Each structure stands twice: as structure tokens, then as C-alpha cells.
Amino acid sequence: MRTFAQAEARRQAAERQLAGWGRRSCRAGLAGESMAAGADQLLQAFAKPHPRAYAVAMPTTPRPTRVTVREVAERAGVHAGTVSRALNPSRRHLLSGETVERVERAAQELGYRANRLASGLRSARSFSVGVLIPDLTNPFFPPMVRGIEDRLLARGYTALLANTESELERERRSVAALAARQVDGFIFAPSPPAGALVRELIADGTPLVLVNRRVDAVAAFAVTPDDRRGAALAVAHLVARGHRRIAHLGGPQALSPALDRREGLLAALAASDIALDPRLEAFAESFTEGAGVAPTHALLAAVSGSPGDRFTAVVAANDLLAVDCIDTLRGAGLECPRDVSVVGFNDMPFAERIRPPLTTVRNSPYEIGRQAAGLLLEQIEEPGASPRTVVLSPLLVERGSTADVPRSDRR
Amino acid sequence: MTPPTVTRAVVTVRDVAERAGVHPGTVSRVLNPEKRHLISDATAARVERVAEELGYQANSIARGLRTRRSYTIGVVIPDLTNPIFPPIVRGIEDRLHPLGYTALLTNTDSEPAREVRGIQALTARQVDGFIVTTTEASLDVVADMVRDGVPVVTVNRSLSGVSGFAVAPDDRRGAVAAVEHLLGSGHRAIAHVGGPRALAPGQERYRGYQDALREAGVRVPRALVRFAEAFTGGAGVAPTRALLASGKPFSAVVAGNDLLALDCIDTLRAAGLECPRDVSVVGFNDMPFADRFTPPLTTVHFSPYDIGREAAQLLMAQIEGDGAAPRTLVLPTRLVVRGSTAKPRGARRRS
Numbered sequence: 001m002r003t004f005a006q007a008e009a010r011r012q013a014a015e016r017q018l019a020g021w022g023r024r025s026c027r028a029g030l031a032g033e034s035m036a037a038g039a040d041q042l043l044q045a046f047a048k049p050h051p052r053a054y055a056v057a058m059p060t061t062p063r064p065t066r067v068t069v070r071e072v073a074e075r076a077g078v079h080a081g082t083v084s085r086a087l088n089p090s091r092r093h094l095l096s097g098e099t100v101e102r103v104e105r106a107a108q109e110l111g112y113r114a115n116r117l118a119s120g121l122r123s124a125r126s127f128s129v130g131v132l133i134p135d136l137t138n139p140f141f142p143p144m145v146r147g148i149e150d151r152l153l154a155r156g157y158t159a160l161l162a163n164t165e166s167e168l169e170r171e172r173r174s175v176a177a178l179a180a181r182q183v184d185g186f187i188f189a190p191s192p193p194a195g196a197l198v199r200e201l202i203a204d205g206t207p208l209v210l211v212n213r214r215v216d217a218v219a220a221f222a223v224t225p226d227d228r229r230g231a232a233l234a235v236a237h238l239v240a241r242g243h244r245r246i247a248h249l250g251g252p253q254a255l256s257p258a259l260d261r262r263e264g265l266l267a268a269l270a271a272s273d274i275a276l277d278p279r280l281e282a283f284a285e286s287f288t289e290g291a292g293v294a295p296t297h298a299l300l301a302a303v304s305g306s307p308g309d310r311f312t313a314v315v316a317a318n319d320l321l322a323v324d325c326i327d328t329l330r331g332a333g334l335e336c337p338r339d340v341s342v343v344g345f346n347d348m349p350f351a352e353r354i355r356p357p358l359t360t361v362r363n364s365p366y367e368i369g370r371q372a373a374g375l376l377l378e379q380i381e382e383p384g385a386s387p388r389t390v391v392l393s394p395l396l397v398e399r400g401s402t403a404d405v406p407r408s409d410r411r
Numbered sequence: 412m413t414p415p416t417v418t419r420a421v422v423t424v425r426d427v428a429e430r431a432g433v434h435p436g437t438v439s440r441v442l443n444p445e446k447r448h449l450i451s452d453a454t455a456a457r458v459e460r461v462a463e464e465l466g467y468q469a470n471s472i473a474r475g476l477r478t479r480r481s482y483t484i485g486v487v488i489p490d491l492t493n494p495i496f497p498p499i500v501r502g503i504e505d506r507l508h509p510l511g512y513t514a515l516l517t518n519t520d521s522e523p524a525r526e527v528r529g530i531q532a533l534t535a536r537q538v539d540g541f542i543v544t545t546t547e548a549s550l551d552v553v554a555d556m557v558r559d560g561v562p563v564v565t566v567n568r569s570l571s572g573v574s575g576f577a578v579a580p581d582d583r584r585g586a587v588a589a590v591e592h593l594l595g596s597g598h599r600a601i602a603h604v605g606g607p608r609a610l611a612p613g614q615e616r617y618r619g620y621q622d623a624l625r626e627a628g629v630r631v632p633r634a635l636v637r638f639a640e641a642f643t644g645g646a647g648v649a650p651t652r653a654l655l656a657s658g659k660p661f662s663a664v665v666a667g668n669d670l671l672a673l674d675c676i677d678t679l680r681a682a683g684l685e686c687p688r689d690v691s692v693v694g695f696n697d698m699p700f701a702d703r704f705t706p707p708l709t710t711v712h713f714s715p716y717d718i719g720r721e722a723a724q725l726l727m728a729q730i731e732g733d734g735a736a737p738r739t740l741v742l743p744t745r746l747v748v749r750g751s752t753a754k755p756r757g758a759r760r761r762s
Contacts, residue, residue, distance in 0.1 A: 137497040145491050145518055158528055161516035163500060177483045177513040349492060353673065354703040
């Protein structure tokens with residue numbers, strides 16, 4: 001008997017070959033003669049029992065049914081998950097009567113037969129996954145993508161990326177474009193209004209992992225850094241260096257990382273018996289370069305009338321905002337770290353090379369990407385696992401943008 | 412159980428393409444007498460046989476209709492962690508988005524296997540065209556696409572030997588400006604840590620370096636010209652070590668791009684040579700934060716955002732079928748002088 005690993009390796013090789021030829025043509029039996037012959041062989045190699053079933057020893061290798069849920073879905077113009085539900089008596093009530101009827105008609109026309117054995121199989125994988133990124137120019141995301149790709153590639157999957165600018169319309173369009181290309185699942189850092197889209201994907205049974213951002217009230221697979229703890233590390237570092245007048249340059253509060261970082265900051269300040277002076281808090285409208293200028297001006301203006309109230313340190317919600325903050329302070333005659341210490345968040349690439357080298361909370365985006373890809377592969381290859389969130393621990397990286405509180409400000 | 416049969420009222424170019432195992436663009440070309448010569452005879456014969464079998468009839472009205480598009484284009488990037496690429500992507504998307512197109516990206520990490528695979532993954536998923544940053548591995552794949560009539564634009568790196576659509580910065584003149592700046596500061600022993608010569612930017616920047624030195628009548632020992640194996644971070648270490656090991660003195664380095672320049676500065680520092688005090692270094696690209704580095708990087712600037720926009724424009728022209736001949740758009744570069752270049756030590760002492 002072949003081992004499962006051998007079967008898996010052969011199947012993956014077959015998949016790759018089919019992908020190279022344009023797998024849809026081969027699967028639909030439309031390929032040219034020579035290809036059809038090759039594809040037939042490949043489809044035999046392709047026949048794959050359920051991993052667990054295989055472990056119990058199967059006398060013969062079952063061939064997958066030729067008509068798949070996906071084909072029925074295409075014909076009926078619905079998502080594959082809808083087909084599964086329409087044909088599942090216990091879940092049919094979730095759909096409109098008209099949809100159920102359309103799916104049943106398509107299934108009948110195509111001669112689709114729900115197969116007890118096959119229903120346990122993930123049919124017709126494309127070995128590609130969709131990755132939706134809110135802002136590719138944010139240096140946090142490229143290493144995350146690399147982490148995703150490294151993990152996927154090891155298992156024979158390709159990542160197709162889409163940049164959404166955190167705009168719901170782009171998110172919807174990208175999901176549609178990727179779904180039309182039959183990706184096996186999604187890794188998604190959703191915008192705040194994308195909650196409904198996330199719920200739709202989950203309801204459809206689409207393998208999905210949320211990264212970096214939570215969607216409230218949704219049980220989803222997710223990988224996030226422990227941002228509360230990260231902010232607490234930043235505060236503890238500053239307090240240890242004598243700072244008590246600590247300002248907060250927050251991120252857009254609609255985004256869960258910005259919220260979590262703020263909560264962590266407030267909790268850590270409270271733990272050190274420091275109440276955040278409301279004048280020492282300002283928020284950026286986005287996490288992008290340039291967005292930190294206005295809130296830094298606001299912080300400076302808020303205490304300009306009372307020099308005794310000025311701040312000696314700033315916790316910024318990400319590195320790009322920290323860099324803006326340092327520039328804006330310099331423009332106002334305040335040098336970092338001599339006059340004001342600044343802590344960033346993320347440890348973006350090149351953070352160690354800028355002047356001053358940035359003290360920052362390291363959220364390893366590469367590791368977030370790797371973990372997310374792992375959770376997605378698990379869902380694709382072994383459906384039915386319960387959603388869970390992986391929370392990664394941050395690390396404070398101390399560099400040149402923080403120093404002891406200036407002597408004149410010690411109290 | 413029988414396989415499902417796909418029945419459509421009209422047989423389309425795409426149906427023929429699927430059956431023949433080629434891109435729809437190839438089918439159009441084969442069936443277009445003016446362009447048939449672009450396709451190999453074997454491919455043309457296969458397409459013609461399939462078209463006949465399926466009963467395909469070219470319909471000149473239908474051909475002009477904007478039908479059967481996926482409104483998706485594939486963007487192939489060699490290294491997303493090189494900060495030059497995200498702004499290119501943004502430029503592409505800003506141009507495509509208002510037209511209803513979505514860009515799907517694949518990042519190849521300059522690995523040949525990933526690159527070919529990424530292109531295949533997208534081809535199999537029927538994108539309307541490609542914007543590709545070619546590396547050594549994909550030169551052939553891209554050349555095939557161009558030959559097959561797949562709408563494709565290469566960015567940042569023009570293709571040698573294939574007449575395709577391309578957008579690139581003026582690499583040669585950028586390098587000339589870098590060398591002239593160093594010559595003007597009094598440097599003569601100007602070394603080169605170049606990018607891979609198999610890639611157009613590596614080749615073109617090296618050519619600019621040579622041209623400017625020749626123009627000034629300055630001869631540089633061969634040992635002071637070294638090439639990195641890639642344009643990625645880390646690849647500049649080995650060639651810089653080779654420069655140091657050559658024993659030939661040099662007071663300045665023109666690097667193939669900013670990442671190589673950063674490697675060069677680090678490697679020199681590890682050998683006890685400070686930039687710019689001991690050695691001046693010029694990069695290429697003006698990547699984000701280049702102005703904030705220690706020392707702030709003197710580099711050749713161009714707009715990656717504009718490159719992305721222009722590439723999208725050229726691609727749309729092909730997809731819309733404006734019939735224009737393949738062309739390369741060369742965008743201007745300019746030298747940005749910052750803190751990584753200074754007069755050579757000897758000159759400073761004399762002055």
C-alpha cells in the first residue's frame with residue numbers, strides 16, 4: 001500500500017502539471033488529445049482518499065466523482081458552499097427556496113450525485129490562495145506576505161495577492177476576482193466595514209484566516225500580535241527610563257490594532273500610577289506615512305501654553321507615525337531622543353537604519369504570515385476544525401530613539 | 412458517470428484557446444492573416460484544427476465587443492520586500508481601478524521556480540494581461556508570452572532581444588549622473604558594485620558607469636568592477652568584499668541599487684572604512700527612507716509610482732487593442748545628493 005505521503009506527493013505533482021496546462025480545460029474533458037491522455041493518467045494519480053480514511057487502510061483507491069460541487073455551483077451561478085447547503089437536508093433551510101431549486105436543477109442536469117465518501121473530500125483544489133492586504137506600501141505587510149508564501153510554497157500552494165487600500169469596494173471586488181479563480185481560501189486583513197464580507201465567507205464555508213485585525217462577534221481563524229502587551233512593553237520601557245509625561249500618538253480607532261494598542265497603553269500607565277493627560281493624546285487618520293504629522297502638531301499645540309506640562313516621550317501606534325512624529329518634533333526644535341523619546345510599533349524593515357535608529361515593538365510580520373498560512377492549510381486540508389486565534393508575543397527592540405528623561409524634566 | 416459537457420450557443424476564441432491549450436491572444440493571432448506569421452507553424456496548425464473541430468467562426472462584430480474579459484490582470488513582482496515595488500503596484504492599481512480592473516499579484520522572491528509558477532498560476536486563471544518585472548528566470552517565459560500575443564508589459568527592466576512593451580527608468584543616464592557627481596567631487600578610483608548583468612538595469616547602469624568614465628578619460632582597474640548575484644538586500648556583501656580583497660585602492664562606489672549600496676556601506680564599515688569619510692557610495696532608486704538613513708543616501712531618483720501608472724497604461728492599450736507597435740517608455744532619472752558622498756580624503760586634506 002502506498003503511504004499517504006507518497007499519494008500526496010503524486011497528487012501534488014499531478015496538480016502542478018494540470019495547473020501548467022490550464023487545469024480547467026483538462027478537468028472539463030476539453031483538452032486536446034495528447035493532453036487528455038496525460039490528464040487521464042494524472043487524474044488517476046489524483047484520486048485521493050481522505051487522509052484519515054487512508055490511515056485505516058483502504059483496499060482500493062476510490063476515484064473522485066467527475067461532477068463536483070464546484071461545477072454544480074458554476075452552473076447554478078452560486079458559491080460552492082451554497083450548493084453544499086442546498087443539498088444538505090439539515091442546512092437547506094438557510095437558503096431561499098428559489099436558490100435551492102436552482103441548485104437542485106443544476107445538480108440533476110449535470111448528473112451530480114452526492115457521494116458520502118466524496119463529501120468528506122475537498123474536491124478540485126486549485127492550490128492557490130487569495131491574500132488580501134490593506135496597504136502594500138505599509139512596510140509591515142511585505143514580510144508578512146513572505147511568511148505566508150514560504151509556508152504555502154513548501155506545500156505546493158501559490159499565493160495570489162490583492163491590495164485593497166482598506167476600501168470595502170476593493171475588498172469585495174478582490175474577493176470576487178479571486179473566488180472566480182477558484183482559490184482554495186483567503187488570508188485577509190479586513191477593513192472595519194468588511195465584517196459582513198467576512199461573515200459571508202465564513203457562512204459559505206470558505207477557508208479563511210484573519211490576520212492582524214479582529215472582526216468582532218465572528219468566530220474565525222485569526223493570527224494577531226498581542227498588541228495590548230506590546231503597548232505595555234513600550235510604556236514600561238519609558239517608565240523605566242524616568243518618563244512620566246508620556247504622550248500617545250494613536251492610530252485610527254476604527255482599526256482593532258489601534259484600539260488594542262491604546263488599551264494596552266492605558267492599562268500600563270495605570271499600573272505605573274500614571275493617568276494619561278487627555279491633552280497628551282492625539283490620533284492619526286490612517287497608519288500611513290505622513291498621517292503622523294497633524295496629530296504631533298496637535299500634541300505640541302495642546303501643551304504649548306504650559307511648558308511644565310509638556311511631554312518627554314511619545315508612544316506611536318506604528319513606525320511610520322513614529323517617523324512622522326520625530327520629523328515634526330524636529331521641525332518644532334525638539335530633538336529625538338535628546339528632548340523627546342519616541343517608541344514605534346512593528347519594527348518595520350530598515351527601522352534600525354534610520355536616524356535615530358527606532359526603538360520599537362517588534363511584531364514579527366513574517367511569523368504572523370507563516371502562522372496564518374498554517375491555519376489556512378489546516379482548514380483546506382482537514383476541514384471541520386474549530387476556529388481559533390493564534391496570538392503572537394511582541395518584543396521591545398531598544399535602539400536610539402529613546403533615552404533617559406532629560407534632567408530638566410525629572411521630578 | 413459522464414463528464415459534463417459545456418454547451419454554448421456560440422463557440423468563442425476562448426473555447427478554441429482552451430481546447431488548443433494556448434492563450435486566447437494566440438488564437439486571435441493565428442486567425443488574423445496579418446499576424447499569423449508571429450506564431451509558430453505547429454501552434455498555428457493546432458489552433459486551426461481545433462477551431463475547425465469546434466466550428467468556430469470568426470465574427471468581426473463580436474471581435475470588437477468587449478466580451479469575455481476577466482477584468483483582472485496579473486502583476487508579477489520579484490521581491491515585495493524591496494521597497495521600490497509597492498509604489499509601482501500602487502501606480503498600476505490607481506490606473507486600473509477606475510477602469511474596473513483588479514490586479515492580482517504574485518511575489519516570486521526572485522526564485523526561478525516561484526516565478527515561473529506564479530506566472531502559470533495566473534495564466535491558468537485567465538487574466539487579461541500581465542505586468543511583469545522580469546528576472547533571469549522569467550526572461551524566456553515572458554518572451555514566450557510576447558510571442559504568443561499575450562498582453563504583457565515589463566516594468567523596470569526592459570527585455571533584450573524581444574520587442575515588447577516596457578517601461579523603465581533611464582538607467583544608463585542615471586548611472587552617468589552618479590559617476591559625474593563623483594568625478595566632480597574629485598574622485599578618480601570609482602568602483603562599481605553592479606546588479607546582475609543578465610538583467611537590463613544591471614547591464615544599463617554598468618554601461619552608464621563605463622560611458623561616464625570613458626568620457627572623462629578615467630581608467631579604473633578591472634578588479635574594481637564587481638557584480639552582485641541579485642538586486643536584493645544582502646547580495647551586495649560579496650562583491651564589496653571582493654573589492655576590498657582586490658587590494659586596489661578606491662575612494663567611491665557606484666552601486667547597482669540602494670539595497671546593494673546599503674550592503675556596501677555596512678561591509679565597508681565592518682572593514683573599518685566609514686562612509687562617506689573614507690569611501691563615498693551612490694545608490695540607485697531613492698527608496699523610501701533613503702533620506703533618513705545613516706548616512707542619508709546619495710542616490711538616483713525616479714518615480715516608481717509613475718512607472719506603475721505608465722505600465723498599466725501600456726497594458727490597457729494592448730488589451731483594448733489599439734494596435735500600436737511595441738514600445739519602451741523610458742522615464743527620466745535625477746541624482747539626489749545627500750550624505751553618503753563627499754570629497755575624497757586626499758582632496759579634503761589638500762583643500
